[in-house]
Amino acid sequence: MIKKSGSQTELKKNVLEQSLCTGCGACVGLCPYQVIYDDRTVQLFNCDLPDGKCYAFCPRTPADYDHIRKSLFNIDDLTPEIGAVKGYYFSRAFDPRQRVNVQHGGTVTVLLELAMAEGMIDSAIVSSRNNEFEQHGLLVTDQNQLRGYSKSWFTVSPTVSTFNRIPDDRKKRTGVVATPCQATALAKMKTAEIPGYNRSDLPGLVIGLFCGWTLSMGKFSNLLGRYGVSLADLTGMDIPAGKNILEIFTGSGLISVPMAEVDHCVRTACRYCMDSTAEFADLSVGAARFGADCEEMRGWNQIIVRSDRGKQLLELAIAKRALQIREAPPSALQELKNAAAGKKKKALKNIVEKSHSTKNLLYLKSDDPIVRKYLRVDRKRKRKS
């Protein structure tokens, strides 16, 4: 049986020292012992408590993820590849002005603005960066200020730590824009069982972002240096479908970096992540990748509706003419599922390579049905050992 929670020392041993830390910030902001500094989670002092929220909330500590999945979503909606699906669409902001200077169709910003305008939430945590490109979570309480933060930098900001720091009574009135690891951490918060801790209905809304990997800031900064660019010069980044390049927008023009070069800048922890669609969010949003005309699809998002709350918000967005919706063809959903299944298989393969065992899957349980489905056991190798 897997322990429900553990200590800061175990967090260090099982996550930080194993290069499994995603930098999501779930263990930060809870106490004075841990901080994020220079893209790293740093333990300042030893906390000798046997069980801590830091360990319980971390998306890379062992937990019964199948149980979390089933307790947060309708069992009938669950798919092995991309989690719960109540609906799947292409979407973009209805107002063309809202599609300017955003990552794709501007869907996330529209949904957040609407959720705030309609009183579903009264504040939102989005990812922001300072001049040194250090990412952090920013609590926005004015819906008119959301638009400045709608770009993706392909890095993880310790958003969950910002959520940890807001007063408890505000938490369920707060929406969070989360990467898959961050959405997992927030789901673990909702379901954690620690004596004296009960926050089952928080946060108020989680809008998940599709994510294949994130960049290690240090390594990426070195790579940019080779192209004569610094982090501060960046105005945007994108991965256009089918081109196998990372587009880097700067004040002085566009630079295309081959993905092979970007690959070694990927955060080690991301190689062990099974979730590319933020399966624990209320709604998950990503770039639309479907169709022959990828330039045209660039202005659209794909969106997965997962929970009742997510469904309620999307329906509201359609009714209020905030979002423009296109029915997605079934083949688009299948394509997404195939890609997500591929990521799961690869992550499990990497995990087995790291642990040298199909029994020890680090933070995952070998009897989790999703794990069982995608774990390829190399029979020959198994017989040898």
Place this chain on the structure above:
Amino acid sequence: MKEKTFTKTRNVILTGVGGQGNVMASRTLAHMLVDAGYVVTIGETFGMSQRGGSVMSHLRISHDSVKSPQIPRGGADVIVGLEPLEALRVLTVYGNPQVCVLYNSRPVYPIGVITGELSYPSGKTIRDAFERLSAAFWEIDATSAGLKLGNPVLSNIVMIGALAKTGLLPFDRRRFEKEIKKTLSVDKYNVNMKAFDAGAAMIK
């Protein structure tokens, strides 16, 4: 109280925690006894002792000869503790069945106790130990008396007042008054005399 005279060497240990005014108290005491015609040696540990550690002064009061500045184990006649635990610590090294102890009841917790790694014995445990291991002991709340007079560090003077009243050492109020008049300003003199009297009043 009347000043007594002694013929046998008295071995006195003043102990406390750095910052409690232990050195000042032992020097005041020594000056009074020198004035009274005794030969006194003080063995002190200070320097690092300001930094919250245990502090101890050895006073050896003889009517005729100079003694080593260190009292041998088991050789104390009187122990004056500005802090209960330190009084007990000194007793376990320098105590003997004839020793008399006067101590301030207010604890100063060691860092190890504050962090939770060690535990501080209860007031009763400490009293019981003195009951078993000394010929006579007095416990007074000198820190509260000092606080009432406006400064907790006056507890060392409160202890000197109490010590005078016990009659364990050959000095009295008049001798103390004469001593502090030499060095202190008028308002400091007044509050020190009040502290002395407060201490004396605590010994029944």
Place this chain on the structure above:
Amino acid sequence: MSKLLSPDRSTVLFLGNEAIARGALEAGIQVATGYPGTPSSEVIESLADVARERNLYVEWSVNEKVALEVAAAASFAGLRSMAVMKQNGVNVASDFLLHLTASGTRGGIVLVSCEDPGALSSVNEGESRYFASMLEMPLLEPADFQEAKDITKWAFELSETIGNVVMLRSVTRMSHASGNVTCGKLPTKRRKAGFEYDGPVMDSKTGPMISTPVVAKHVLRQQKLKDVIVEEVMPFLEENVKVLASGIAGRIGIKTFFGKYDGTLPFAGELNPDVVADALGRILKVKRKFLPADYLKDIQKTAAMIPAREQTFCAGCPHRASFWNIHNAIALDGRKGFVCGDIGCYSMAALSPATGYHTMPTLHSMGSGTGLASGFAKLAQFGLDKPILTVCGDSTFYHAVIPALINAQHNRADITFIVLDNAGTAMTGFQPHPGLSVSALKDVVPAVDIAAICKAIGAKVAVSDPFDLAATGRILTSFLADKGSLKVLILRQACALSPEKKGKKTFDVRVDESLCLGDACGCNRLCTRIFRCPALTWDRNKKKAVVDEVICAGCGVCASICPQQAIVKTEVSGPG
């Protein structure tokens, strides 16, 4: 090819000093330091010539003390090293040498003293051999050139066997004469530098490099010496009395001597009345009268329940805040940097490691922290890639740090140097120092500005208030990230016991119990478990922190570390 790198088994004519240098190379030396002085200089000069080829670090240090410190840093990091000087240089180095022999060493380290009998090129006929006897350090003296090479090589092995520095003495007629030397093999491997200090205090391989517990370490050192060397270190008085007695034996006859040699008295530790009385008792065969057995048993039982009272920084001490900042900056940096300690109240950070938040693993003589740091910083080429910090007090800065700081700058040692400026010589009772505009005679005198000196040396200089945790933390983290230069941070805040501060509180500090989380997850008593201020105590019954008003000095720093803002400070209004 340099003559010094002649092949194995070739016979070469070497200067005595070259023979010593060759012996050091054969021993696998990686760091050599020195200060020039006849007749010693050729040892460093010849090693410097082959430094690039043999991948050595060689420096002319600012003085002999710093030279020994730089070499000692290499030894602490497991490398073999050598410090070379002339006889009177040993006097300069002796302050550090005393502490170095007390803390012990790791990689083989040899102190070479080239002396000048007859004062052929000196203004003295100084003798440094007595340091060896005084500091209980093996002394090797080669008799010819071959031996000069061989004995130097062996000296490093001896040093590693006894875990301490070994002294090699040469004289002008050896150092500056030449003779035949048959060379041995030059090693091909070199060691990787690594400095361990987290182990137990008595573990000479992994513990902190400090001289305490002094007596226990002294005993250990003597034990190691006895293991290898038959001849013991001599008790000065006992020996001299014996010499005197033998001279007049005809008149007084043969006498029996009781002392350290026959075990009547211990070789280490204080000779207090109890030790002397016990010894006399044994000589005179009388038993000391002692306490009744049941009383003795009871006090032993009682002593066992008395908690130890560890020394710590006073309530309101600026050093606590400074080390809090230093610890956090090192932790954030993540490369496991450490602080080389120095002499002052802040030595407590090494003597009682939790007080300095386990940041300060070395402690030797005044000014040695900066000299050691200067040496550690040069070990990056051997794999010791971590930020090196050092601290000193304001008074210590003037006493012995300036040469070491110049050494660091001139030799491009990348260190972060922190002056814990508490506005006086706090430890000894606030005597004036050159930074203050008052002299011992209470005259008004020019104050010498630390920041200006550091700027003149060429360092990056910043000044901050250690009580301002946020500002100080920012400077320190940026200094640690700023590689390749000498950084100086002056942390200014007067000592809590200083005449201007003593007894005056800046803030009234109290704990709001309703906000205090106590030992729950979310805090777990950061203030009382980790911060360790004697005024901030723990109420076991309520399970809340509590400020002891009697001890609190009112600095208010604890209010900035409480994650719950449960520690409340209110400014004390000034007089009038």
